[in-house]
Amino acid sequence: MYTVAWRLVVLFLLLACRPVMASIFFKQDTVEDSSLCGEPEPRHTGFLNGLYYIFYEARVRSVVAESVPLVIWLSGGPGCSSLVGMLFENGPCIVGEDSPTTISLNVNSWTQAAHMVYIDQPRGTGFSPARASLRSWSEATAVDDLVSFLDEFYTAFPTFASNELYIFGESYAGHYIPDLAHELLLRNSRAFQNLKGIGIGNGLTSVEALFDTLGPFVKSVNNDILLTEANDYVESCEEAIQACQDPAIGGQGDCSKVTVCEALSSNVMAQVYRQGLNHYNLDRKCHSDMFRLCYRFQPLYTFVNSQATMAKLGISGHSWAPCNSDVFAGHLDKDYFEESEGKVATLLDHGIRVLIYAGDKDLVCNWMAQDKWTREMTWHGHDEFNGNAMSAYVFKGEKHGQVRSAQGLTFFRVYNAGHMVPLDQPAVALDVFRKFITNHPLV
Numbered sequence: 001m002y003t004v005a006w007r008l009v010v011l012f013l014l015l016a017c018r019p020v021m022a023s024i025f026f027k028q029d030t031v032e033d034s035s036l037c038g039e040p041e042p043r044h045t046g047f048l049n050g051l052y053y054i055f056y057e058a059r060v061r062s063v064v065a066e067s068v069p070l071v072i073w074l075s076g077g078p079g080c081s082s083l084v085g086m087l088f089e090n091g092p093c094i095v096g097e098d099s100p101t102t103i104s105l106n107v108n109s110w111t112q113a114a115h116m117v118y119i120d121q122p123r124g125t126g127f128s129p130a131r132a133s134l135r136s137w138s139e140a141t142a143v144d145d146l147v148s149f150l151d152e153f154y155t156a157f158p159t160f161a162s163n164e165l166y167i168f169g170e171s172y173a174g175h176y177i178p179d180l181a182h183e184l185l186l187r188n189s190r191a192f193q194n195l196k197g198i199g200i201g202n203g204l205t206s207v208e209a210l211f212d213t214l215g216p217f218v219k220s221v222n223n224d225i226l227l228t229e230a231n232d233y234v235e236s237c238e239e240a241i242q243a244c245q246d247p248a249i250g251g252q253g254d255c256s257k258v259t260v261c262e263a264l265s266s267n268v269m270a271q272v273y274r275q276g277l278n279h280y281n282l283d284r285k286c287h288s289d290m291f292r293l294c295y296r297f298q299p300l301y302t303f304v305n306s307q308a309t310m311a312k313l314g315i316s317g318h319s320w321a322p323c324n325s326d327v328f329a330g331h332l333d334k335d336y337f338e339e340s341e342g343k344v345a346t347l348l349d350h351g352i353r354v355l356i357y358a359g360d361k362d363l364v365c366n367w368m369a370q371d372k373w374t375r376e377m378t379w380h381g382h383d384e385f386n387g388n389a390m391s392a393y394v395f396k397g398e399k400h401g402q403v404r405s406a407q408g409l410t411f412f413r414v415y416n417a418g419h420m421v422p423l424d425q426p427a428v429a430l431d432v433f434r435k436f437i438t439n440h441p442l443v
Contacts, residue, residue: 034312037093037103041111045314048152049145052120052127054083054313055157056092059111069196069437070163071114072150074121074180076171076204078142079327081126081320082118085170087300089422090429091116097287097296101303108426113434115160117153121146121176124327127315139175139338143183146176150184150191165194166437171365171419174203178343185350197353198344199436202365202419205340205356206373208241211261213368218268220368221282221361237261241339272363279363281418297322345379353408355436359417359424360401367413374404374411381407391443393432400428403442410442 035043044055058068073090075082087095087103090110096102110116120126122142154161167177177198184192204210237260244255269279278284278294286294291301303309304320348354356374358367375386385406393401393412402413412432417424435442 036309036312037105039092039105039109041092044157046156047128048156049148050123050128050131051145051149052315053149053153054086054118056111056116056118058113058115059092059109060113065115065159066163068163069114070160070165070194071110071116071437072165072167072169073116073118074167074169074173074176076169076173076176077125077323077328078122078172078176079125079325080171080323081120083120083126083304083320084297084300084322085422086116086118087304088295088297089420090426090433091118095300095303097299099296099299101299103303106426108422108430110422110430110433112430114166114437115163119146119149121149122327124324126324127313127318127320129318130326139179142176143179146180147183147187147189147191151189154190161190161194163194164196164437165191166197166199167195168199168201168433170201170203170421172204174200174205174365175338175340177203178205178340178347181347181352182343185347185352195352196439197355197436198347199355199357199433201421202358202362202367203356203370204365205344206369207261208238208339209369209373209376210365211237211241211264213366213372214264214268217366217368218363221363237264246338268363278418280420281359281361281424282363283361283416284418291322293322341373341377345377348379348381348408351408353410353436353439355410355412355432357412357414357421357429357432359414359419359421361417361424362419364419371404371411371413374409379409381409385409393428393443395428395431400425405441405443410436412442 039056039059041059042057044057046053057065060068073082073085075085085091087093090106090108092106092109092111093103094106096104120128122128123145124130167181169177177200181192181195181198184195240255240260243251244253247253272279272282273286276285278286280294284294287296288294289296289298291297301321304313310316344354356370358365358370360367385404388404388406390402390404390413392399393403399415401415404411414421414425414428417428422429432442
């Protein structure tokens with residue numbers, strides 16, 4: 001379907017799809033009363049700092065709006081639209097994978113607990129137009145755009161200027177979220193004054209931990225995937241990742257040897273595909289459609305691009321796709337190998353609470369990697385965190401995971417879930433989300 005697809009997939013650069021050619025367009029913020037699925041939440045759509053957003057106020061109307069947390073949601077990629085998270089995982093409406101397209105009210109919507117803002121970013125993602133003058137981009141430019149977005153958001157919605165703020169996301173947002181929160185800290189912005197916590201689901205936060213745990217994880221879930229040859233690449237891959245880091249944090253800034261990591265992931269992914277498995281959830285089969293992402297995104301694509309939906313979302317003159325591989329490929333040799341756990345540590349040291357949750361059937365950003373980097377991270381609560389045993393998370397009388405927590409850091413292994421936890425375990429995801437943003441322990 002696209003010439004760079006295999007290289008992108010085997011590097012675990014997450015959720016790529018074909019390039020989307022978009023016209024450049026801008027539209028003022030609108031308030032749209034017409035619902036997508038009968039949802040009762042007020043919805044606002046528009047552009048701030050050139051980034052498209054959908055803002056759903058909380059479903060619960062019996063409390064004062066200013067007392068409900070405000071949550072920013074960032075999907076991964078890089079280059080994947082946050083409408084995937086909104087319409088496929090945790091928003092007020094859910095589009096199914098079956099054809100013909102169905103959309104239904106989500107009883108486990110995260111708007112049950114918070115105001116939710118879904119942002120298409122970086123520029124060129126989803127409905128956010130690319131900047132014609134910007135030939136390349138980096139994590140730094142994306143973060144700058146998000147900081148400006150938040151400044152404009154508070155101006156556009158002053159009622160929410162004092163709400164507690166949380167930033168959530170998954171996948172490549174394991175880079176986005178620590179980088180954004182850390183930048184808000186450095187600038188001592190109004191958003192940072194409101195920031196209480198961040199949540200990362202199956203995130204790409206430490207690439208070194210990801211590759212280091214690849215062998216043990218695969219062995220634990222699928223004995224038919226052989227790693228005899230792949231094990232030879234692990235040490236070289238780790239050395240290449242360390243050399244690729246910024247000299248300011250002990251690296252050499254030399255990313256020329258990270259191709260060895262491609263050989264490692266290629267070995268594993270080839271076997272996964274031969275077995276017909278979904279690399280985002282090894283308990284599921286890989287389903288093929290025009291996007292080749294192992295999920296059936298065609299119904300979602302059809303729904304969003306319908307004239308009726310476009311009108312309700314305040315969009316004209318533009319088509320939508322789940323992900324944009326132009327944005328994706330532009331990141332290929334840049335920030336992917338960044339180690340972001342140091343910024344997470346800084347946030348914890350400044351009193352920002354952190355939730356790291358991971359579905360335990362995901363190969364792309366496996367749960368063992370999240371467990372590893374949270375235990376090895378240097379921060380003031382390191383010893384207590386490592387000294388605490390994993391405790392069972394029980395929901396409605398059944399064990400659905402394991403939790404380790406100390407001094408603001410919580411790690412949650414989610415049983416029987418893949419890369420998108422709210423998709424596979426929606427009720428569990430909502431329960432954990434609600435507890436975290438109300439500062440209640442998970443266990």
